[in-house]
Amino acid sequence: MTLQTVVYTSDGVETYDDVAAAVDAPGETWIHASADEAADLAAVTERFGLHSLAVEDVLDENTRPKAEAYDGHTFVLVKTTRLSQRDDVAFGKEIHTQSVGLFVGDGWLVTVAPSELELIAPTAPAWTRNSDRVVDRGADFLAYRVLDAVVDDYFDVLDEIETDIEAVEERVLTHPEPEILEELNGVRRDLLAFRKVAWPAREAVGTLSRGDSPQVAAANEKYFRDVYDxxxxVVDLAETYRDLTSGSRDIYLNAVSQSTNEVMKTLTVVATIFIPLTFVVGVYGMNFAGTPLSMPELGWTYGYPATMLGMALVAALMLTHFRRQGWL
Structure with a gap:
């Protein structure tokens, strides 16, 4: 479904196949169009006088959320978010966004998305029982309901991210494996991408909540303030979760550093023990004999076992000392 036309009246909700008929019908009109069908989008754009630059912003996934005023309507761009499993690795998720543009006019609301939007399809039928409320409050109230649904999804995404953070934190404390660092970096990337969506969206909704838009009635500003809050x-939670991932990453790096220090300490102790043993072996390896000044042990029957026993005793004394110092 690329074009959805709904008119809210005091008698209920009516749907139309023709845009012109929906506009001429009494009531509050809501039209949703996606770029999947260029002809429908062009017809809606021409009928409501939507600015081509604003429509291009909706279709450009790199455009940040924003709010702008045009002649006869206000344009608001926000983005929906969802998490999915990453394809390039066996673990981790990545965040996906999709733009949705809201054009709020006097008695009408037009929403535009680059493709079919899962958020829109179930939304209008759910509001059929509230048609009187929509008629009383106007099309700007419809815009509030759409924005509120988008922001509610933000909380769902953050809940998923929080669950991932808790799972990674537990693994950091129990099994600090190398893969954990990549997972933590992936969560940080998702939170950064999420912040780039939520932060400018807050400023855009703030424009509607302050009365800067003539298409937003004063009685409805409190609803947009609620979305702004x-x-x-959402932004505060995203910042908190980023701090949590940074803390988990620091714990992981400290655990890896501590493990490395333990290995280096053991290797240092072993090397230290072998220093005097190497000296003894080196001295007796000179094999000087045949002169009165040569080593008498070379001709002694028990010279070899005595030397080995002396080396073992030195090693034992050093090990005992290291244990008493707490180095082992």
């Missing part, structure tokens, strides 16, 4: 909470 939710976005403030």
């Amino acid at each position: 939710h976005l403030v909470q």
